[in-house]
Amino acid sequence: MRASLTEDRGSGDLLLLFKTVGLLILLLVIIALFFLGGMIVVDRVVMPAFTKLGSEVELPDIVDQDFYAAKRALTELGLELEKIEEEFSSVYEEGHIIEQTPPPFTKVKRGRTVGVVVSRGPEEIVIPDLTRLSEDQARARLREFGLLLGSVTSRPDNAPEGTVIDQRPVANVKSLRKRRVDLVISSGPARLSVRIPLLVNEGLGRALDIIRELNGLVWIEWVEDDESVMMTVIGQSPEPGSEVEGKPIFDLRVAIRTGFTPAPPDTVGIGAPPPLIRRLQFPPFPPLALRSAGMSRRPL
Secondary structure, three states, X not given: OHHHHHHHHHHHHHHXXXXXXXXXXXXXXXXXXXXXXXXXXXXXXXXXXXXXXXXXXXXXXXXXXXXXXXXXXXXXXXXXXXXXXXXXXXXXXXXXXXXXXXXXXXXXXXXXXXXXXXXXXXXXXXXXXXXXXXXXXXXXXXXXXXXXXXXXXXEOOOOOOOEXXXXXXXXXOEEEOOOEEEEEEEOOOOOOEEEOOOOOOOXXXXXXXXXXXXXXXXXXXXXXXXXXXXXXXXXXXXXXXXXEEOOOEEEEEEEEOOOOOOOOOOXXXXXXXXXXXOEEEOOOOOOOOOHHHOOOOOOO
16 A cells, blocks of 8 residues: 555656656747747747737838837837837938838737837948049949949049049048039140230241240241341241140241351240251242141251
């Protein structure tokens, strides 16, 4: 009889141990599912088990609402609101909800927690310095920073042709991604237009001073002409009043007496003396555009 009671007590203790171990295993499985990403199982199995006695409510659409305003609204419905992540957004204002889980209009039990992603507002960046880069390099740098190319214009500048010489917005200011940046590209050094003055009937010295002021170059033809004033300009090219871009190059015909050998003129800064003197009999006289007539010239 005593042995029978002992056996029954041992069987009861063993059964209690099995139940305890089973409950512990069940608890460990639930914890493992939760921490290993088993949110779906918890959401669809565990949560309904705990809230099956509660009433259901329809989850409102809280996207684009302020987080704290949405929290108050859900509290009135018996729901909880939890911020699970923050992201930059150029669409939603800072502190507003970008996404919610479960989605809007889902039927949920009271006491349910709703997870949301909240906007951090637009992401600010610092505008890079694009000057001295080629246009292609500047375009690549804009893509790297998440910026867009705006207008591209050009203007003369001493910077190498095709390089960026200005930008808007300027470098090192804060801006938002997707901002458009306008570029100004160098078209190379400016080629200034020079109006050609009238040099005919001027003395050679005065004519050379005018050419020097224009930063020009000069070729001189000595013309034996006993009817004109000695050492005066009797012909020129380009034509007076015409427009020439950049450094003007003058062809001058200067009158000298027959048989006279003039001294080399003072052409400092505008040329060098010719290797020999050319004498042209007058008349006849060639057209003013000497170089176009095929005459070889070297700058004085």
